[in-house]
Amino acid sequence: MRLTFFILSVLLLASCSNNNTITLSGVITNPDSNVITLNIPYTQTHDTIATLAEDGTFKATIEISKPHMANLINGDAYLKLNLVPGANLNIKFDGIELKSGKAANVTITGEGSESSSLLLNMRNADTNNNLRAVLSLPTAEFEETVTSDAMLLSKMIEEFESSNPGNDTFIEMLRLEQKVLLAQKYDYFVMYHARFAPNDTLPIPEEYKTFSATIPTDNYEAFKEIRVYQQFVVNEHTSKIENQIKEEEIEERSAEFVNREIDIIKTLEVPQIVKDELGNRLLGSYTYQPDSIKNIMKERYTEIITNKKYTKAFTVLLAQLEKLQPGAIAPTFAYNDINGEKVTSEDLKGKVIYIDVWATWCGPCKAEIPHLKKMEEELHEQDIAFVSISVDNNKSAWEKMVAEKELKGYQLFAPNDWNSEIIKDYAIRGIPRFIMIDKEGKLVNANASRPSNPETKEKLIELANS
Template sequence: MKNPGPFLTTFFSAVITLNLFDCQVLATNSYDEIIITVQAFDFEPQEVELHLFNKIAVATPNEIGNSKIKTKAYGPAYYSLRSGRNRIEIYLLPGDSLHLDLNWGDPTGTVSFSGDRVVENQFLIDKHKAKEDNGWADFIGLYRSEPEEFQRKLDLGLYSIYSLIGELKSGGRADRTFVQMEMQYPDYRTALMAANYVQNHSRFNQVPPEDINYSEEEAQQSLLNLDNTNVDLLPLPVFREVLELHRRLIWEKRMNQEVYGQGYDIVMKERFRVLEKNFESGKIVEFIKFDYLSFLLRRSGPGDVDSHFAMFLAETENPVYIQAMKTDLKVWEPILPGMQVPDFKFENPDGDAIRLSDLRGKMVYIDVWASWCGPCRQEIPHWDKLVGEYSDRDIYFLAISLDATRESWESMLNSKEMKGIHVYAPGVWNSEFARHFNVRGIPRFILIDAEGRVILPQTERPSGNIRERLDQLLKS
């Protein structure tokens, strides 16, 4: 088994207290904690989760929909409160207690607040509604718009949000830090949308970027000209999004391209060197490193950059980054290379049960997919070609569907006549297999050895350079 690296040798756990209570009473709170209470109506009995950079607390509602989360606070912060696939953004300071009454089927449309930060959180709801009214919340519709219509939507949204900010300031009751951050929101959000317009318009309308009458270079330069040194804006989600795009543009324009192909470690060192050269603030650089490493971790696991995770954790003193990264690292522990995979049971197209143990004796290349997933469907011809090329080798090709219904899955199989072994995993994202392998997006490709142990919890697609890896493994 591969050594999982120094970052997995020790972990700390955040102190999270979860219990049920009478939602009509708001508890007193210590300054280093936050308390969130929820009364859900017409709710389905799903867990309520609190996210910062990742999930930091969970509560299970009682029989009448009451739930409570009490957890450590990390300064002024925008949190995401979630149940199932629904969510609502909230803002809290250390020591705050906030109560929400809502319907999880439409949280932003039904919520009412009491307790601390009512003004701030009602502003976030009003801002969300303004974005819906002006087309900002319709991601696909916004970017499908032609340039003039796109700009019109930006201007209308700006007018509405500036009006809300004016009311927030004149009211005089909102947290000063919150007001200062929200005053920056319009500039950062519109710059981000403009910088992404050409790429997304091309994608959604299937037109070449060069045929779009919109200056991508000018929009991206406007984003690069925004202040990227103000560490007080780091709690603001849109500021972090701007930093993420800023980072990608900097790497695209200013990295030494010759490092590619020299190994991931050399590439990572060059990327971090460019960050330190182009961003003045050490705290901003620290956040961008954290954000990028966390992205790699959630997408692919520790993989080839475990030394960089270890180095970052050794250098940073930010408790939020430490908790978030160690929490994400812990998720991968059961599926690191060499770990035994549970003997999951699936259903084949005939309705018969099939277990992973039925495939012992050969390596297994797994495709986790669904019929509704566009990128998954794009991989089908590459998958079929790969299966044909390796038909006489010691490898099984197993496609695990996360479709919501068997009918959708079977319809796709019948229409495409897809190759390989096909099985259905009931439960979609909550299926045992998806939860065990931390599947957060599809398609996802996994390699398991002939003894049922993990080779790689995430590997290349059929359309990528998977053949080189398979050939190497099949020779060993």
């Protein structure tokens, strides 16, 4: 009897152990990287879990105590999964296809793969990939398109629910996510339809403007699990906070405004995880702020942020920016130009260097191009090197725009887009970013004014003549 009890106990322990792990294996053809990383928003982890073998196969076992949404990442290719304890998933995809957004040939099989397969099927069923085209539709066609798509996805969720009982939390989160995505489309239609379809003069339905208000902002489990819902909640709180401060008639973007924003975040009746995200978003503008606001952020950020990952990142940023003060030796660069020729900062020493870090997908970047071209023409006889460094992830898109827009100066391409050296060296958090370097290779301003600002031309002439 004792032996039987012992054996049963061992089996139960083994079963519990197995149910707290998940095995991920498979093969990637045309991989975008030689490693597999896994991002789990709920636990705020982003870890390398496997290295690809020469034939593209991989295998990893991870500990997990409850179901969580996750992203399996290979370079710029990503796949959304629902990780269920005890699952054994086999995943196959083409890295180049998935990187470009095509997931039709992806397969997810194995024990516990049903919910991840649903996520994949929903991704492939979403026909609204060209958002600009959808937002350009007349109102009636837009409504028909987004409603039809929402109904299709809702039906897929219902069918999964009926054949896979016991997934109530997963289903609830999926439905919440779909509602947020629909709200986004309505919001974008309100904001951009007139620009994309200027000949459509029909009024936009009022319900588009109020649909977001029907979504609760207090599902904190979903907040930790679903990135798009987290962004929605942060947007809603940010909007309410800013409107409150405006009603108090405090000057926008002033030091007093930022102080009041921090005061309100501190007193919000929400979990700390929400305050962390609100505070981290506030810090995201740090590099673009005047010193008066930077000082407030440095002094008070720990009052609203306790997340160690965020506080550490901000500390690292401050250390980086300290090295980018005026008069410091500018970080060097070496990139190939549009003709494949290497251009380095050392090659341009003796000239004033004005750098534009940009990308073809960046609207504000493209808005500066006419001003930059005009300034280049007016100052072409000065000792000034105009250097545009693209951080596009699509090199052909960059090459096409350089040709079509007849861009002048030094047109350089930085590999690895947002992980490129220029981004890291200058602690860039958003583009366009303009950088001014003097003839001796010293920084004048690591966050210089844009070409559209008249002061930029004046400063460049002053430096060129010094």
